[in-house]
Amino acid sequence: MRQTLDFLLNDWLRVEQLNTRARFAEHSAETYGAVLDLAEKLAREKFAPYNRLADQQEPHFDGERVHLPEPTHAAMRAYAESGLLAASQDEAWGGMQLPCVIEMAAQSFISKASVAMSGYAMLTQGNANLLMAHGSARQREVFARREFEGRWFGTMCLSEPQAGSSLSDIATRAEPDGADFEQDPLGPRYRLRGHKMWISGGEHEMSENIVHLVLAKIPGPDGQLVPGTRGISLFIVPKQIVDASGELSGERNDVVLAGLNHKLGYRGTSNCLLNFGEGRFTPGGRAGAVGYLVGRPGEGLKCMFHMMNEARIGVGLGAVMLGYAGYEASLEYARQRPQGRAMTAAGKDAASPQRPIIEHADVKRMLLAQKSYVEGGLALALFCARLVDELHTAEPEAAAEAGRLLEVLTPIAKSWPSEWCLEANSLAIQVLGGYGYTRDFPVEQYWRDNRLNMIHEGTHGIQGLDLLGRKVVMEGGRALLTLAGRINKSIEAALQRPGLSELAHGLAAALARLGRATKDAWASGQPEEALANATPYLQAFGHVVLAWIWLELALAVEGVDSDFAQGKRAAARYFHAYELPKIEAWLAVVSRREALCREMQDAWY
Structure with missing residues (x-):
């Protein structure tokens, strides 16, 4: 895979051209290579060895805590310590000022090693990036900085049990918290009540705090919720209450786990139903989950699309890398598995040696299909990441063109790998035959993990x-x-x-x-x-x-x-x-x- 990645970055996308721009002037081929080496090592040592364990020992709730295998904790600590959570951020924010395309290339190793375990990082990074784009200065300093440091993790809370993908029908309410609600240094303070479903990373104990970004509606003067999407606002709802400087107060916010969803795949990521404001906890002596408005009222969906679009490209990359993992596993198997003989006179002799199945035309077809899906899908994901760099650092005309291309390609970057790299995993199972359908080989898990990608972040x-x-x-x-x-x-x-x-x-x-x-x-x-x-x-x-x-x-x-x-x-x-x-x-x-x-x-x- 590394050879293909280097080819895509250097020979096709010409990433060295980015180094002529002020933001990336400190970088070179050597620094980019070092980042990829770091990610590859981290994936090999901290994620890949425990991917099966995370699948077998899925998150469970004992009534008080959600338990994850210790290697998941260790992997996320190592990821945070690597600095990759802030890889593309300014140096002032603890970042490396890496191009997005290099950051995504590095992420490809982690996703391939364990897409479920890496989900916590993707969500945290996307959460913090949204706050950098739409949050206030204090919100960026208190919440985003700690997420980039890996001290706090993040989620996105959109769907509700009765609404699913129809966000215009969400019913979570956010009401001003007192007469002075607009004076809180962390942003206008509200109390939220409602339920959120399918929240990946919604409850765990891998970090000091969990920053939930929650879509909710602010009631109008008549107490009614504005119908449709224009009534949706966005709120920061931390698991633990914090003060204006970001220190934990020791008080729990009224965000409660109602249950875990037990999934076909992606079992290494906790997936939750969360209740907001049910009254189990009463921060400040009052019921309701404390939340801080991000941006302006009624612009929540506009803000959330920043994270959603980023997540859609990330989901596409995850689908690609699951397909890639299956392709490599089936290729190795096909090279080693002897079965059948040549369709020649000599091949009809039962005493003649069998040949590796990779020599059969139909197996070659299946492997070629996988190769075309996964390598093409990786190229697409990296091309979109390169467009992000153009959008933010190119001259105005080129940046505008990159923005238009991103608009039309984002649905493809999410959906195409989700469908066709899932097909690559199906073909990987087929190459292994009966063995592929057993848990003795990893390809069945890759297929199960990949099946989710046609559903989440927009079906x-x-x-x-x-x-x-x-x-x-x-x-x-x-x-x-x-x-x-x-x-x-x-x-x-x-x-x-x-x-x-x-x-x-x-x-x-x-x-x-x-x-x-x-x-x-x-x-x-x-x-x-x-x-x-x-x-x-x-x-x-x-x-x-x-x-x-x-x-x-x-x-x-x-x-x-x-x-x-x-x-x-x-x-x-x-x-x-x-x-x-x-x-x-x-x-x-x-x-x-x-x-x-x-x-x-x-x-x-």
Whole structure:
């Protein structure tokens, strides 16, 4: 994996070009390499050896405390001590001022070693990053700084039992805490009451405190909650009450674990139902969980999208690395497992030696599919991270272009790896055969862990609605046109290379087909008709993007004669030959605005 990672960073994304910018001027190839070495060592020594243990000894609640295996505590201590939680932050905040693309490359090792254990870090980092963007100076100093130091951990509390993904229907209330509620140094102080579901990292004892970022609604003058998303505000709700300087008061906030969710996978991450303001604890002598407003009232969802979008790319990376782990395990197995003989006259002799299964064409197909999914998915995640660096440090025109590309690619960065790197894990099980279905080998756990990624941080259906309903039509389709312009530049370059012209022609046709389908979907102007087939559109869009990524990677190894380069070319050819043709079936229903699914009646089932 390291060779592929170095190739993507250095030969394709040209990360050394970032060092010409003031923010990254202190860095070099050597410092980037040292960070990757650190992450790789941490993953190898503190996370990977205990991934199975974290799965087998899932979090349990004894009525007072949530228990996790000690190696999880040790791994998170080591992660905090490494400084990686603040890797991209300013030096004044204890950070290294690393580019986002290097930070994500480092995270890839941790996610591959144990995606469930690494979830605590991803949530804490995303929580603190949101506060750096939208919190007050005091909130950043008290809460974000301690999260970057690893003293406090963080969560995001969005869903509710009755609302699920429909955030407009949340019912958690936040009411001003006294007449002087606006005078608290930590921000306007409210009391929250309600229930939050599916809260990863919601209860544990690995840190001094847990910083919950909670979506809730502030009642209007009539005491009623404002319907829809415009009534949602965002609050910091710490597990332990703190004073204005950030010191723990010794008083517990009214945030109580109602129960743990026991999952198919991701068992190493505690996942909780939390009750806010049920009265078990009474901070300040009053009922209700103390929370501090972040930003302005009614802008909670806008603020939370900062963490949600970051988490979506992080979820995509986690899905990639689970797929990568399965690919490597099945590749090793295929090289060692003897079974069957050649389809020749000599092979019919039962006395002749069996050959490794990697020599069978169908096993090669499955391994090539995995390679194309996981290496393409890793390239996509790192490309998005590189866009984040452009957004924040490039000249205004280039930064604006990066922002548009991020808008349209974020649903793909989350959804495509979640679906196709899960398929990579399924193929890994298939390569191992019956052994793959047992717990004697790790691939079954990789599949179980990966199955969650199509659900959390916005389900597949939600990503499709976001892509077709918002991203490709916003500003008159400007983001889509920006992406198409980038793809066409790659096509033009590939057309000049005889070995790549066939791939270029195929991608050009696919891009044109996607454009026609986008127009066809909205031809009637009726959202219900256009969006009924948003998920097939999402699948096709993702495959076009990945075909472009693979054309880019093929261009990057053009003229290189090595096994490594040959492998990249083979994966590119595989994706274009076996995967890209699938888009026609997906886009056909989009273009004709197929009505079957939206017209289906309950009674017909």
